[in-house]
Amino acid sequence: MTAAAKIRPVASPNPLARFWWVFRENPGAVVGLWVISAIVVAALLADAIAPHPPHEQYRDAFLTPPAFARGGTWRYPLGTDDIGRDILSRIVHGARLSLLVGGIVVSLSLAAGILLGLLAGFTRGIVEIAIMRSMDIMLALPALLLAIVIVAVLGPGLTNAMYAIAIVSLPHYVRLTRAAVIAERTKDYVIASRLAGAGVPRLAFVTVLPNCLAPLIVQATLGFSTAVLDVAALGFLGLGAQPPTPEWGTMLADARQFMQRAWWVVTFPGLAILITVLSFNLLGDGLRDALDPRMRR
Amino acid sequence: MTSSPILEAIDLARHYRVNRGVLRRPATLRALDGVSFVLSPGRTLAVVGESGSGKSTLARQITLIETPTSGDILFSGRGVDSFDKSEWPELRRSIQMVFQDPYGSLNPRKTVGAILGEPLAINSTLGASARRDAVHEMMAKVGLRPELSGRYPHMFSGGQRQRIAIARALMSNPRIVVADEPVSALDVSVRAQVINLMLDLRDEFHLAYVFISHDLSVVRFIADEVIVLYLGRPVEKAAVETLFETPAHPYTRLLIASTPRADNTARRERVAPHGEIPSPLSPPSGCAFRIRCPFAARVCEDKRPELRPFANREVACHRVEDIAG
Structure with missing residues (x-):
């Protein structure tokens, strides 16, 4: 049939365009998006942007104030730390680490959370109870405390800190996924898929999961900021990245003893954490408004 | 045309256990009881009744979404229990469903092409381009422009969506289509189009329909045989003309009398529809309808009427001879 061969699907109005239209209504979210884009660019181009290598110690410039303060020099725009490393360069390189x-x-907690959530939502019964109750137990413990315990067991280090934080943030994803799955799985389109012969894996990943993604994307964005914050906290406690890694939390910890006479050594890494976390939270709120139909006006 | 039956239900029942808190024993909800019918290809069986009468429960049993508590479903003369695992996909595919709400029955994240192609992707070995051709062909059959296959369900009107839902059911090449109130969510102006489409497709594909509805005017138009359900039990079972010309059971008469009609001159006897359908958790003793029945007598309270033949049909009423005789 030649007529059939000529059929070209009509282009449909882009869902992305619709999303953007709602998203840009929220100025905070747009600012957050721009700041995050800037941080991502800075992280990607860290080698080109940073004026100095992050580990280079300038013996002639210990604790130099930032350029705009008295005694500062544009050679070190945000000053240097106690062993003469350029703070701006370390922050830019730290952005790389924090984003990573x-x-x-x-990714870790999202992937594991989706798997467990789908399992709980689809099996119900004993498996669901086991999964959800253990998530409740994890939620009952303060997140950072639990992370510290996990790192203490695994041993300090950036990798173990990441595992710890991923485990700690797991319950949120599991609960969200399960709730969305339970809401979706009794809907008619899922039954229709079942009647068409779809097995459970297909129902879970192809039919149901795409309809559960909106709240997960929001949670992932907010989880990003929690992760940055928690890694900094673990770094500050000496359980995360180890010196001389230019990690923001570790930088704070190293500079703690100079806080009284050199305010810039703690201020700028702290600001970097604050701005990044704030931007992700703003972006997350904007995404929630744009993606989650329940929140839509 | 008397082809052998494709689907038979024998004394179908479905009970649900309802938990009523910690202190009370779980109750049994008899959503469906004692339903039997025979369905042949090219025929339409209508199931009518108020909300809560067990229509949708019946649909879930026939489509094998749930397993009946007791009774048998025979497909092509063979009990569905006797189908083993390797035959099950084939059986599943043969019984498809069209849902009431065309907004909830289509996956909002998939294009129409993907929705229609899914049954083929699961059940056939066709390649992507062969599937696309089949999808386009089916879209044309149900009166949709194949060019629209790249669109998402929310871009279609209710009537178009119901056409998509019908097309999806037919993609599996079924023998039986169960339609659960397929037009009740649609505008009156589109109903006739969708019903006519369903009739055309029934003849083209030699389908058997189980048509669930509370809209008697639609039922009269599409059905060959009608089962009237009340509180999960059949109260009258008859050919469509018989049922509409001479309804025997008081409940059927009430339903027909309360159907809105265009000509007010030929007004029928008005049976006052008083009361609502009782809770299926505590049905009245004897005949479940007696509380609302204008003809209720002592015997209706004591004994539950069984379905029995009466003037070319089956009725479950003690007093049918007095009422309709």
């Missing part, structure tokens, strides 16, 4: 950590932590 955030990405890995979110």
Whole structure:
């Protein structure tokens, strides 16, 4: 049939365009998106942007104030730390680390959380009870405390800190996925798929999961900021990245003793954490408004 | 045309256990009881009744979504229990369903092409381009422009979506289509189109329909045989003309009398429809309808009427001879 061969699907209005239209209504979210884009660019181009290598110690410039303060020089725009390393360069390189950590932590907990959530939502019964009750137990413990315990067991280090934070943030993803799955799986389109012969794996991943993604994307964005914050906290406690890694939390910890006479050594890494976390939270809120139909006005 | 039956239900029942808190024993909800019928290809069996009468429960048993508590379903004369695992996909594929709500029955994240192609992707070995051709062909059959296969369900009107839902059911090449109130969510202006489409497709594919509805005017148009359910039990079972010309059971008469009609001149006797359908958790003793029945007598309270033949049909009423005789 030649007529059939000529049929070309009509282009449908882009769902992405619709999303953007709602998203840009929220100025905070748009600012957050821009700041995050800037941080990502900085992290990607760290070698080109940073004026100095992150580990280089300038023996002639211990604790130099930032350029705009008295005694500062534009050679070190945000000053230097106690062993003469350029703080701006370390922050830029730290962005790389923080984003990497955030990405890995979110991917790990998202993947595991979706699997467990789908399992709980589809099996019900004893498996569901086992999964959900253990998630409740994890939620009952303060997240950072639990992370510290896990790192203490695994041993300090950036990798173990990432595992710990991924495990700690797991319950949120599991609960969200399960709730969405339970809401979706009794809907008619899922039954129709079953009647068409779809098995449980197909129902779970092809039919149901795409309809559960909106709240998960929001949670992942917010989880990104939690991950950055928690890794910094673990770094500050000496359980995360080890010196001389230019990790923001570790930088804070190293500079703690100079806080009184050199305010910039703690201020700028702290600001970096604050701005990154805030941006991700703003972005997450904007995404929630744009993606989650329940929140839509 | 008397082809052998494709689907038979024998004394089908479905009971649910309902938990009523910690202190009370779980109750049994008899959603469906004692339903039997025979369905042949090219025929339409309508199931009518108020909300809560067990229509949708019946649909879930026939489509094998749930397993009946007791009774048998025979497919092509063979009990569905006797189908083993390797035959099950074939059986599943043969019984498809069209849902009431065309907004909830289509996956919002998939294009129409993907929705229609799914049964083929699961059940056939066709390649992507062969599937696309089959999808386009089916879209044309149900009156949709094949060019629209790249669109998402929310871009279609209710009537178009129901056409998509019908097309999806037919993609599996079924023998039986169970339609659960397929037009009740649609505008009156589109109903006739969808019903006519369903009739055309029934003849083209030699399908058997189980048509669930509370809209008697639609039932009269599409059905060959009608089962009237009340509180999960059949109260009258008859050919469509018999049922509409001379309804025997008081409940059937009430349903027909309360159907809105265009000509007010030929007004029928008005049976006052008082009361609502009782809770299926505590049905009345004897005849479940007696509370609302204008003809209820002592015997209706004591004994549950069984379905028995009466003037070319089956009725479950003690007093049918007095009422309709």
